[in-house]
Amino acid sequence: MRITRQLTAVLDALSRSGAQWRHGYDLSRETNLKSGTLYPLLIRMAEAEWLETKWADADDPWRPRRHMYRLSSTGRKAVQELCKSKPKLRLSLVDDVR
Amino acid sequence: MCDSNDLAHKALRLALRFVPRRHRIWIAAMAAEIDTIDVRSARISWAFGGLSMALRIGLADLLTGRWRRQGEEPPYGFAATVGMLLIAPPLYFVAASISNQLGFPLMFAPLATIMSRSDAARVFNVLSPVLFLGGIILALALNVAVLTRLESSVESNRSIRRLSVQLNIWNLAVVITAAGLMTILIGYVVLENFAMA
Numbered sequence: 001m002r003i004t005r006q007l008t009a010v011l012d013a014l015s016r017s018g019a020q021w022r023h024g025y026d027l028s029r030e031t032n033l034k035s036g037t038l039y040p041l042l043i044r045m046a047e048a049e050w051l052e053t054k055w056a057d058a059d060d061p062w063r064p065r066r067h068m069y070r071l072s073s074t075g076r077k078a079v080q081e082l083c084k085s086k087p088k089l090r091l092s093l094v095d096d097v098r
Numbered sequence: 099m100c101d102s103n104d105l106a107h108k109a110l111r112l113a114l115r116f117v118p119r120r121h122r123i124w125i126a127a128m129a130a131e132i133d134t135i136d137v138r139s140a141r142i143s144w145a146f147g148g149l150s151m152a153l154r155i156g157l158a159d160l161l162t163g164r165w166r167r168q169g170e171e172p173p174y175g176f177a178a179t180v181g182m183l184l185i186a187p188p189l190y191f192v193a194a195s196i197s198n199q200l201g202f203p204l205m206f207a208p209l210a211t212i213m214s215r216s217d218a219a220r221v222f223n224v225l226s227p228v229l230f231l232g233g234i235i236l237a238l239a240l241n242v243a244v245l246t247r248l249e250s251s252v253e254s255n256r257s258i259r260r261l262s263v264q265l266n267i268w269n270l271a272v273v274i275t276a277a278g279l280m281t282i283l284i285g286y287v288v289l290e291n292f293a294m295a
Contacts, residue, residue, distance in 0.1 A: 023131065023134075024127060024128065024131050025131040025134055025135060025144070028144075034143065034144075034147045035128055035143075035144045035145075035147030035148055035151070036146075036147030036148065036150045036151045036154075037147070038147075039124050039127070039128060039147075039148070039151055040154075040155075042124070043121065043124055058134075063133050063134065064130045064133065065130060066130045066134075067124075067126070067127030067130060
């Protein structure tokens with residue numbers, strides 16, 4: 001997968017969250033990426049099996065279920081390798097226990 | 099009157115038409131976020147980001163034939179609509195120029211106004227070839243990709259390629275109009291630059 005500045009920002013946000021599930025708008029605000037940029041990256045990551053996804057009920061029962069994301073073990077390995085091969089990317093990996 | 103929430107949901111419902119089935123879940127994921135976005139402009143921007151993503155994915159999948167490879171029929175209406183929008187500017191330009199030559203200057207009047215201002219004429223001369231030819235080529239590619247299907251198979255140790263053409267009236271209309279416009283524009287450029295010389 002081509003490593004771009006935007007992809008690095010998403011990887012960084014997800015890797016810092018560890019096992020915690022994140023939703024798209026939350027990631028968009030943290031990375032300052034617009035939805036039209038963020039979601040193609042999430043699609044590429046999911047196709048490369050770097051991303052786990054699930055639908056989760058919202059806190060408010062009147063709101064629709066939301067699509068949630070976190071790094072898969074393959075994704076975490078990819079981030080570890082990126083940290084080693086490209087230290088300038090400044091990726092932070094949280095090694096929390098699932 | 100439709101509020102920003104409605105508009106955002108409508109934009110994403112429209113986006114669902116442009117993408118193959120495997121990507122629709124992502125549009126649904128974007129739609130699920132809309133209700134949690136408090137700021138009106140952010141909600142609209144979120145939805146239109148989804149719409150632009152759907153357009154990009156839909157166009158790329160059409161041009162690469164991925165839509166059919168996944169066992170889905172391509173969106174004929176979408177290709178025809180985008181094609182018509184793309185050929186509208188060169189079609190207007192050609193129609194206005196021809197009608198002006200025939201003594202009906204009404205359609206050409208807005209273009210004549212632009213051409214009379216040197217700064218605007220310079221911008222027009224730079225942009226129009228890209229906009230016109232680029233639009234025509236993209237409209238042609240998009241609609242030819244939708245109408246044709248190339249299949250290859252091996253039968254009795256022989257590799258066989260089969261080209262089939264779907265006859266869909268609106269896509270065919272775009273292909274024929276785009277091909278006609280391309281011929282007229284290229285013919286005009288050739289005549290103006292070589293015949294004059």
